[in-house]
Structures are given as C-alpha cells and as structure tokens.
Amino acid sequence: MTSPAPASHPLANLRELTPARVGLGRSGASLPTEALLSFTLDHARARDAVHAAFDVAGIVVGLAGLGFAPIEVSSQARSRRDYLRRPDLGRMLDPASMRSLEAKGIGPCSCAIVIGDGLSPTAVNVHAVELLRRLLPRLAADGIDVGAPIIASGARVALGDEIGAVIGARMLVMLIGERPGLSAPDSLGAYLTFAPRIGLTDAERNCVSNIHGAGLSYAEAAFRVSWLVREGLARQITGVALKDESGGGSFPNTLPGCDKSAT
Structure with a gap:
C-alpha cells in the first residue's frame, strides 16, 4: 500500500x-x-538607516521639480548623537529656525507639509518626494492649498506641532522616517495633525505608515493621506476621533496614534 x-x-x-x-x-x-x-545583514541595514545622512540637497532638487521652493529648518538637536540621546531636543525648533520662519511671514494655509529625517533618513531620501508627486495633485483637486514645504533636520514628529503653530497651518502633514525594522529599514510615515500646537499627544494625530517598496505604495498612501486631510479639515479633527472611512479597506496601516516613528 x-x-x-x-x-x-x-x-x-x-x-x-x-x-x-x-x-x-x-x-x-x-x-x-x-x-x-x-x-x-538586516540588522546592519537598520543601523545604517538610522545613521544615514539626510539628503536635504537632493530633496530640495526634487521639490523644485514639483514647483516648490522649500524652507529649511532645524530642531535643537545639534548632532545625530544628541538626536538619539535627547528625543526632547528633536521636538523643539532651534531659535534661529524659529526666527527665520517668523521673519518670512508665511501666511496661514489649509495644509502645511513638513519633511523630517526622523529615525530613518534613508526612507525620507528615497520616498518623500515620490509620495508628494502623487499626493499634491489629489490635494489640489480637493481645493486644498498647500504652503511651501518645510524640510526639518533632526526632527521628531512633535516638531511639526511647533512649526504648524508658527506658520498658522490648519492641517499639518509630516513625512518622516520611521524606526527601522529588520524587514523594512526604509519605511516612511505620514503624520496628520489638525490645528497643530505645542503640547499635543499622538492620540490627536492620524498616521499612515509602512510606505516603502514592500509595503504601502505611493498611490495607496496618497489616497489615504488626501482623504484624511480632506475629512480632517471638514470635521476639524484628527486622531482617535477621525476614523478611516475612505472605503479603501484593503489598504493597511492607517491607525490613529501610530507609534512606529520618532515621536
């Protein structure tokens, strides 16, 4: 048998x-x-992503190709060592950057875009401009005006709260490198905050995470982010009060208060 x-x-x-x-x-x-x-090997790639150089010049060139002249600012973290050891410094604008933003007299806008290095500059270098290439037309189609993008070095997520408050943004979208994992050293996150101001918590943000080659695509992420921006502005909320009702239920990783990144 x-x-x-x-x-x-x-x-x-x-x-x-x-x-x-x-x-x-x-x-x-x-x-x-x-x-x-x-x-x-994967552990080495994750470590390299954390310590990679933030390619500000390359991002400036990429944004110029989209028709924008970005503004550059820095947190109070003077070095990568400070950034990793003192998370609080990455949440506060450096005084010179504060004065520069105030002096430029940037008018209020419906949606401000901040691009920060976070815990994976590699992710931001690779994905930020390409995501904006898909996102900006969606925001324009919804009649949402976007101010000049701001590139923030040494940034934690909460740095966007201070930046948004200074420039008077109704909604702030921060694109930032997420904490590298052993399977995704180059994952980008998008954090959305309505009425940004100092002292907010992650419960008052929405997060679209895992934007990378083997994760959420640029098109899917742009769809999610644009929906959350539009609905957040209309309902005047973000965070746990704003649930994703976009109808794209097959798209993963759009959780309020997501904590993969450099908060």
Missing part, C-alpha cells in the same frame, strides 16, 4: 506570506548559518 505524500510544513507556507522570521530551523543549539547571516 502506498503511503500518502507528506503534507507541506505549515511554517513553510507561512513564510511565503510574511517577511517575519518564522520556522528558521536550528543547527545544534544555534540558528543555521544562512538564517544568522540574514539576520546580521
């Missing part, structure tokens, strides 16, 4: 559906060499 062919291992099927490390096997008491080398 012929025995039935053995069923495929369930963990093998699971590995086809997720980049998570499952069913790696073992060699004695340790991981197999291939799994260990893969982990070491």
Whole structure:
C-alpha cells in the first residue's frame, strides 16, 4: 500500500506570506548559518538607516521639480548623537529656525507639509518626494492649498506641532522616517495633525505608515493621506476621533496614534 505524500510544513507556507522570521530551523543549539547571516545583514541595514545622512540637497532638487521652493529648518538637536540621546531636543525648533520662519511671514494655509529625517533618513531620501508627486495633485483637486514645504533636520514628529503653530497651518502633514525594522529599514510615515500646537499627544494625530517598496505604495498612501486631510479639515479633527472611512479597506496601516516613528 502506498503511503500518502507528506503534507507541506505549515511554517513553510507561512513564510511565503510574511517577511517575519518564522520556522528558521536550528543547527545544534544555534540558528543555521544562512538564517544568522540574514539576520546580521538586516540588522546592519537598520543601523545604517538610522545613521544615514539626510539628503536635504537632493530633496530640495526634487521639490523644485514639483514647483516648490522649500524652507529649511532645524530642531535643537545639534548632532545625530544628541538626536538619539535627547528625543526632547528633536521636538523643539532651534531659535534661529524659529526666527527665520517668523521673519518670512508665511501666511496661514489649509495644509502645511513638513519633511523630517526622523529615525530613518534613508526612507525620507528615497520616498518623500515620490509620495508628494502623487499626493499634491489629489490635494489640489480637493481645493486644498498647500504652503511651501518645510524640510526639518533632526526632527521628531512633535516638531511639526511647533512649526504648524508658527506658520498658522490648519492641517499639518509630516513625512518622516520611521524606526527601522529588520524587514523594512526604509519605511516612511505620514503624520496628520489638525490645528497643530505645542503640547499635543499622538492620540490627536492620524498616521499612515509602512510606505516603502514592500509595503504601502505611493498611490495607496496618497489616497489615504488626501482623504484624511480632506475629512480632517471638514470635521476639524484628527486622531482617535477621525476614523478611516475612505472605503479603501484593503489598504493597511492607517491607525490613529501610530507609534512606529520618532515621536
């Protein structure tokens, strides 16, 4: 009598559906060499993403191609070392940047865009301009005026609150590099805050996260962000009070108060 062919291992099927490390096997008491080398490489990529240089010049050129002359500001974090050890410094504008924003006399706008390096400058260097290329036409189609983009170095998410308050933005969208993971060192997040001001918490923001090559596409992210901007302005809310009712239920990762990034 012929025995039935053995069923495929369930963990093998699971590995086809997720980049998570499952069913790696073992060699004695340790991981197999291939799994260990893969982990070491991904860990190195994540560390490199955190310490990568913020390509402000490249982003300026990219924004110029979209017809914008961005404004550059900095937080009070003077170095990457300060940024990582003192998160509070990344949430406050450097005094010279504050004076510069005030001196420019930027008028109030419906939606301000801030591009910050966050915990993965790599993500911002690669994805920020391309996301805006899809997002800006959607905002324009909804009649939402966007001010000059602001590029913020040494930025945590909450830095956008102070920037938005200074320029009088009704809605602020901050594009920022998320904390690198072992499967996504270049993930971009978009944080939306209505009536930004100092002292807000993450419960008062919406987040569209995991924007990268193997995650949320630019088109999907632009759809989500534009919907949240439009509805947030209309209802005068963001955060836990604003649920995603865009109808794009198959698009993941649009959670109020998302905490993957540099808050």
